[in-house]
Amino acid sequence: MILRYLRQELSATIIFTSFLTGILFLLFVDLIPNMGFLFRALTSSEYAFLSMLWAFLSGVPATVPTINAWLLFVVGFLTALNVSLVLKRGARLRSMGATGSSSFLGVLAGGCSACATGILPLIGLGGVVAILPFHGIELAVVAIVLLCVTLYWNARAGVCAAD
């Protein structure tokens, strides 16, 4: 019943938007450490900002490890799916909170702390992730599992409301 509901509620538009969100999550995590330089490129006449931005974006496959990139994309994708269901159905506070927590966990653990992409190194917590056996990948996996759980909750919320 949950799967039928999901098939009903998750339109092609939502799926496509979620796909784009996944890509944006990935690009965001890679661009964050270079924000200062990009800001300078934007405000200085010596740089072609769009050209510089494109150069950074095209470098994402080289700067973010493949598995980290896929995990970030999945976190973004699932986050967008969850948010869509929450907005459609006005799901319970628990679901909204769980969605937010899981998504943020996935984003913060995303990237590559050792290779300086990502968000946690920016606030001096790169070492926290670096000492983990899989350097943060396990946190992203936990986030994805939680997002799947919240997707189930959000779907069930819609089903229950219909009863």
Place this chain on the structure above:
Amino acid sequence: MTSKKQGPSATNAWMISTFIFAGLLFLSLVWTAVFTMIVFSGGLATQAPAQTIPAPSQPTTPPAQQQPSGAAPQIDFATAHTLGDPNAPVVMVEYSSFTCPFCGRFHAETFPDIQSFIDRGDVFYVYRHFPRSAEDVRIANFAECAAEQDAFFSFIDRIYSNQGAVSDANLRAHAQALGLDMSAFDSCVESGRNRGVADDHLAEARQVGVTGTPTFFVNDNRIVGAQPFSVFQQAIQAEI
């Protein structure tokens, strides 16, 4: 029929954790923005300016001989591992780790293109260690001993080309292949007198907010990650 209820404590826990994570994310964005603005205004010179190369008798001092006043680290170029013309308009500093695969990728794929800027006299390149582990410190000790025989860059080229083989025997083999004086090399390595160099570079890197590798400074511009050549090309050309 009511479904199994989640108590208010479970809901609160989720909301609290959401706020914590959101707070961390917000903090990181704010900190990055503030740090960027401070260093670009020259307000983070926490070290005394390092000794500069003496200026020649010219009306103007070439930019590369001036220590950057903004985000870039203060480095004693006279004792650093450098390539190129000290009078070049662009100073490019790299913080790198021998065990970081992205540093290896940069040295294999991008650095050969940057070498052309160095050869033309547009870029003065400076290499700094950023040890992420005791392994890096050990390897850096070998590299610094190669530097004593003016073979630093040849030696690290071999390391980056063979990052999977960095045992003491492998590193010693690199030194032999380069034709170094092995008696002096072995003596240097065993003495450990260069072990502090990597830690000094690390402390310097921390002061300018370097948190991972590879991290570059193209004059005052910080570039993080093994970015494609087009990023460095644009950054360098804008500074020339």
